[in-house]
Amino acid sequence: MSLTAGEPVAVHAGQQVQRAEIEPRKSAPGEKQSPVTNGKSVSIARRSILAMVAGQIFLLAGMVLVAAVYADVPTAIYAGLAGLIVTLAADLFAVRAVRRALDPLRELAKRADEISSRNWNLRAPVGVRMVTEISPVVEALDAGLARLQAAFRHQRDFTSDAAHELKTSAAIIKSGLQLLLRRPRTQREYEIGLEELLEDCARLEDLLERMLRLARIEQLYENGVRPKSVSVDLKSTCEAALSHIRTLAEERNVTLDLETSDSISLLADSEDLELIWMNLLENAVNNGPPGSTVKMRVRLNGNALAQVAVLDSGPGIPPAEIPYIFERFRRGDGSTDRSTCGFGLGLAICKALVDAYGGKIEAMNLPEHGAEFRVDLPLQQF
Amino acid sequence: MRVLLVEDERRLADNIARSFRESAGYAVDIAVDGAQGLYLAESNNYDLVVLDLTLPKLDGHSLLVRFRHSGHATPVLILSARDEKQSVVRLLNAGADDYLPKPFDLGELLARAKALIRRGTGQRAPVISLADLEMDTVERTVRRGRQEIALAPMEYRVLEYLAHRPRAVVSKTELLEHLYDYNWEKFSNVIEVYISGLRRKIDDENSVKLIHTVRGHGYVLRPGVAAEEVRASR
Numbered sequence: 001m002s003l004t005a006g007e008p009v010a011v012h013a014g015q016q017v018q019r020a021e022i023e024p025r026k027s028a029p030g031e032k033q034s035p036v037t038n039g040k041s042v043s044i045a046r047r048s049i050l051a052m053v054a055g056q057i058f059l060l061a062g063m064v065l066v067a068a069v070y071a072d073v074p075t076a077i078y079a080g081l082a083g084l085i086v087t088l089a090a091d092l093f094a095v096r097a098v099r100r101a102l103d104p105l106r107e108l109a110k111r112a113d114e115i116s117s118r119n120w121n122l123r124a125p126v127g128v129r130m131v132t133e134i135s136p137v138v139e140a141l142d143a144g145l146a147r148l149q150a151a152f153r154h155q156r157d158f159t160s161d162a163a164h165e166l167k168t169s170a171a172i173i174k175s176g177l178q179l180l181l182r183r184p185r186t187q188r189e190y191e192i193g194l195e196e197l198l199e200d201c202a203r204l205e206d207l208l209e210r211m212l213r214l215a216r217i218e219q220l221y222e223n224g225v226r227p228k229s230v231s232v233d234l235k236s237t238c239e240a241a242l243s244h245i246r247t248l249a250e251e252r253n254v255t256l257d258l259e260t261s262d263s264i265s266l267l268a269d270s271e272d273l274e275l276i277w278m279n280l281l282e283n284a285v286n287n288g289p290p291g292s293t294v295k296m297r298v299r300l301n302g303n304a305l306a307q308v309a310v311l312d313s314g315p316g317i318p319p320a321e322i323p324y325i326f327e328r329f330r331r332g333d334g335s336t337d338r339s340t341c342g343f344g345l346g347l348a349i350c351k352a353l354v355d356a357y358g359g360k361i362e363a364m365n366l367p368e369h370g371a372e373f374r375v376d377l378p379l380q381q382f
Numbered sequence: 383m384r385v386l387l388v389e390d391e392r393r394l395a396d397n398i399a400r401s402f403r404e405s406a407g408y409a410v411d412i413a414v415d416g417a418q419g420l421y422l423a424e425s426n427n428y429d430l431v432v433l434d435l436t437l438p439k440l441d442g443h444s445l446l447v448r449f450r451h452s453g454h455a456t457p458v459l460i461l462s463a464r465d466e467k468q469s470v471v472r473l474l475n476a477g478a479d480d481y482l483p484k485p486f487d488l489g490e491l492l493a494r495a496k497a498l499i500r501r502g503t504g505q506r507a508p509v510i511s512l513a514d515l516e517m518d519t520v521e522r523t524v525r526r527g528r529q530e531i532a533l534a535p536m537e538y539r540v541l542e543y544l545a546h547r548p549r550a551v552v553s554k555t556e557l558l559e560h561l562y563d564y565n566w567e568k569f570s571n572v573i574e575v576y577i578s579g580l581r582r583k584i585d586d587e588n589s590v591k592l593i594h595t596v597r598g599h600g601y602v603l604r605p606g607v608a609a610e611e612v613r614a615s616r
Contacts, residue, residue, distance in 0.1 A: 160464065164436065167463035168391055171485035175397035178488035182405055200393060 045098045052094065056087045104128040108138065120149040161329040162211055169204040176200060210345040214328065217352040227356050229267040234306055235260050237270050238296055241277035245285060253290040256281070260298040264306045266379050268357060276353050279346035280310040280373050287314035287371065305359075305376045313370035317363060325363045326351040350375070383499055383543065384409040384560045386426070388419030388445065389434040389461065398432065401488050406496065407522075407539050409563040416440025423449055427559050428456050429499045432491075433478075435462040435469075443476060450477035457498040461486065496520065503546040510545045513605035515584065515592055517545050524584075531583050536561070540576045541584075544593070544603040553600035577601060 060083050067076035108128050122145060124138045180193040242256050249256050284294040292313045301307035317325060328348040354361040359377040366372055385408045389395040399410040413419035416437040423431055435442035446458060460473050463484040470481055480494050496519060510517045514527045522538060524531045539561050544552055554573050585591045594602050
């Protein structure tokens with residue numbers, strides 16, 4: 001299946017946005033207010049003009065005083081009045097000039113007001129972008145909007161992909177039932193038909209389970225809830241995952257092999273780790289040809305990381321697919337049989353979990369043939 | 383009639399293929415990805431292509447564009463779980479003949495498939511008549527004059543194919559290609575059996591013969607003219 005996902009690069013950026021930037025920033029109770037505003041609404045233009053006028057009044061007063069000392073008082077008064085008229089005229093000009101200088105800001109506000117889920121473009125005119133004081137604001141807004149748009153599109157793609165999968169499952173069950181009902185059948189035919197339908201229902205349940213699990217992991221992570229962490233023996237989580245996958249491996253005639261050297265323990269929830277390994281192993285077993293071996297390798301990577309790799313000797317990943325392989329509902333195009341590739345949620349679940357632990361997951365092709373999925377997890381609490 | 387079904391969801395493909403075979407007597411080939419679908423569609427003569435949109439290797443839309451670009455006029459019915467208006471318009475513009483959103487009704491799919499096959503051969507009415515022969519493609523019944531004729535399933539399928547192309551000479555190979563799935567070569571000498579069965583049931587008691595053999599070319603369904611005359615006129 002090939003998905004028409006929008007812009008995958010942007011999608012990754014989007015995932016990070018969803019956590020912090022979408023929520024409006026509220027000032028926390030203990031937070032200090034900016035000394036400039038003091039919590040009141042202010043106008044920078046008014047403040048600047050008031051400061052200017054105050055300066056002018058001091059200057060005029062000085063002039064009048066000097067004139068009163070060196071000439072006579074009436075001259076000083078006349079000079080003072082003349083000076084006052086000239087400065088007032090200049091101030092009028094200044095106020096108009098400041099007003100005009102602030103026009104781009106008003107324009108920007110108007111454009112910002114037009115932003116909605118249908119219009120993600122700030123469309124700030126060139127005249128606004130060229131103002132030295134405003135251009136950083138415009139740039140920051142543009143960048144923020146791009147991230148929000150990517151997050152929004154990511155969410156929309158997910159909804160549409162999920163709907164697609166659910167409708168397909170519904171189509172299978174509906175067509176199966178209608179097929180059974182189209183003509184009278186023997187007892188045996190009904191039994192076989194119903195058993196097949198039960199399998200179709202199990203598949204739908206599996207899909208729902210995976211979708212909900214992925215949503216839950218991502219939601220927890222976005223809300224900043226850290227995974228439960230106790231000291232876990234890495235090798236035993238791998239062994240648990242291997243024992244879960246053994247039946248599937250035997251069915252497909254694939255041998256499982258675990259290679260560990262050091263005893264490694266890290267802070268994590270053992271169920272989370274088992275889930276990651278199980279998904280990786282399931283993927284490898286489904287891709288490995290019958291008679292092949294799937295290898296799981298556990299080792300230390302430097303001082304700070306534990307590394308678990310799962311290697312198969314299947315056809316490998318088409319190079320063009322590698323950047324998108326952890327996206328939801330992605331299926332490797334190499335396999336033609338959908339039933340073996342699941343729903344394209346397993347690897348997305350792995351990525352969400354590894355992200356939640358502050359780790360890194362990578363997919364690569366092996367030099368001869370086959371693929372390797374490599375997970376690095378920090379040994380210490382992140 | 384022979385249908386190509388391009389659908390990567392194996393269970394759904396099986397259900398559709400079974401209902402085509404059981405309820406309409408169509409031969410069905412299944413392709414599980416777009417590349418295989420395009421290859422089969424271009425290398426065989428199908429009466430209808432049923433195409434899913436999200437496929438591995440080559441998506442349904444690209445398959446359709448390439449299929450139409452190389453000049454094929456076979457009717458194409460699209461199945462898809464994505465039913466945004468835009469994509470429906472895009473598909474129809476790319477040469478699709480009909481569209482059915484998932485989850486669909488199996489009965490509706492069959493009815494639409496029949497209608498598309500009919501229109502693909504220039505027949506509009508579901509009841510095809512030729513002289514006093516009437517063939518109801520919905521009820522799958524055949525009558526000559528007032529006499530209802532009971533046909534064996536394969537006889538019906540042969541007659542149905544000929545009736546969709548009245549007065550055209552249809553070769554044995556063409557019949558085989560359209561009545562069986564890709565294993566058709568195994569059945570190469572059964573057509574004569576069905577034709578003689580049809581002759582016996584339809585023509586024997588009538589002075590106006592409908593089924594004629596054009597030696598070296600094939601068979602034709604047309605009223606009145608004897609086989610020798612058909613050959614002479616060619």
